[in-house]
Amino acid sequence: MSDWTVTQSPAAGRRPRALSPLREHLRDTFWFAPLAAMVAVFVVWLAAQALDTAIVEALQKDGDYETLDELLRFADDAKAVVSAVASAMMTFIGVVFSISLVAVQMASGQFTPRVVRLFVRSRITKATFAIFLATFVLSLLVLTSFDTAEDARAVTTVPLVQSVLTLCMVALSLLLFVLYVNTTLRLMRISYVIARIAAESFRVTASMPVSADGPDTPDLGTATAWVPHEGRAGVLRDVHITRLVRTARKHGVTLRLIPRIGDFVVPGTPLLAVHGGAAPPRRALRYTISVGVERTYHQDLGFGLRQLSDIALRALSPAINDPTTAVQALDRVVQFLAALSRRPLDAALHRDRGGVVRLVQPVPGWTELVDLGFTEVRGCAVGSPQVSRRMLAGLDDLLLLAPPERSEPLMRHRELLHQAVDRAEQFPSDRAFALHPDRQGIG
Known part of the structure; x- marks a missing residue:
């Protein structure tokens, strides 16, 4: 069994839905x-x-x-x-x-x-x-x-x-x-x-293969070859899943994408790990990897959370000082994490028409998504009771929705927020007010 969680298509024998990077x-x-x-x-x-x-x-x-x-x-x-x-x-x-x-x-x-x-x-x-x-x-x-x-x-x-x-x-x-x-x-x-x-x-989430755990989860074993990145340096925007699956099937191998969508790649770094045979020729992999100057929504599961976090951070900066906007961003962060709370993450499996896994695509895990949505905002929430109260309410809601094995990062952020507010607020009444969960912040 491999050390990452995998997902599969709705029907194992169905050809992967063609995604069009163009x-x-x-x-x-x-x-x-x-x-x-x-x-x-x-x-x-x-x-x-x-x-x-x-x-x-x-x-x-x-x-x-x-x-x-x-x-x-x-x-x-x-x-x-x-x-x-x-x-x-x-x-x-x-x-x-x-x-x-x-x-x-x-x-x-x-x-x-x-x-x-x-x-x-x-x-x-x-x-x-x-x-x-x-x-x-x-x-x-x-x-x-x-x-x-x-x-x-x-x-x-x-x-x-x-x-x-x-x-x-x-x-x-x-x-x-x-x-x-x-x-x-x-x-x-x-x-x-x-x-x-x-x-x-949510469109990115909907385009991902439907999760499923089962005994047919493959053990890819040790990589037999590596495909380095050739071309300009930049952000990995997306991959052409259909072409990669077709190429892997033609050469009888399984490909595993090393960087995640949104990572910055430079020439010479490993891009694809090949399992089960020799690496396909470079001409077969042409136009399957797209590198650009900035991230896009297409296939990038964490990009939306990155933007929501940026909006909340900008709103909490001294120059703007708009905690209500930060609360609105946190509303959507909680909504997005709630939708993924019971969905297997970490990687997506793409199968060919015969049901054989041909491409393993890494995606952010639950802990990484929770950290992306809360860490930076939590650091700026001290001194803004409206934000701390909304964050606590959101964490409590996610603790109710997420399975027990996913509660650790939520409990960690909750405890860290308590500690930060305890250090920042001098009076017990202010601490109690700032740590009272409220879905509207200060409703």
Whole structure:
């Protein structure tokens, strides 16, 4: 039996669910959605232009020049509207960009620099920028479609469909602008930021294999080979589980990831331990490991707790002195730990379609998660009864939810908090007040 706890997929014979690091990385970028929107609107414009040309040709073929004259008069009015739209959209884009910069600056300074990721990953922000840029590009393209001919018999196209499409894009832009302002104002409120962090953390938990203990837990034995990290140094953001499982199955081995997701790796350090055979060739492991400059939510179980702890620490700093925000962060810390209180941790087992373990991925253990959520905040909670009372209430709730074998780190933090408050508070009444559990801090 190996010395780590393992988990397995819901069905041993089921192929591991494909996780897409590329999709997650694109969500962390800001260029993809606007670029895709501009390419898409160019394709739509080509189709609309072809439709306008077909309409003009059909009217000329039928000899309906009276309708063509009306369309030409409509085109003169539409050209003025489209020109106004083209100039106004650049102003709109500047306003949205300015609002985003102010929101990001405020969030980074008041909460933690790591919450900037929430603004980058915001779908409504990306959609707003994408539609604004697409509307601007479309208006420029439509302006090139206006025919200078004044005779209905010589005209080649009248941008009727294109003008209507531009007006629809303007209406969509206005709607998105209202939604964007509402979303940005919500993201500037710490309650919603903390809730978003918690939601992202629970998505990581949901993507992990369902835990199961059983006699089929494998004993991997001694590693037969090692695969070092090659490439740039950085934070291990995620691994492509499906490719690693497929590679291990093809070569008849089991791979064990040495660093955890979120660890900083440097070239030459062991990255994968191979059990049961020789190491797969490097080309087979290409594009299975992603290294970046910062941690991401994808596959990183402790990243949410890290951000919640940072927010609480920033709130308790002398410069901000906002214990209520620290209490709100502790609410989510307790919620997250409660969800994991009875779930086997320490490692996740990923099996191939035959039910054979092919990849062992380390994840934080219970003690590490409890320490991450409470240690630093506990050190700053002394002198803030609101925080100490909330932390004690949270620890008591977790002691009720967690199995007895997981109570040690909770009891340790509870005792350390008692000792710190006893040393800091001079009067017994103050000590009794600060050590009275309260889920609202000072409700």
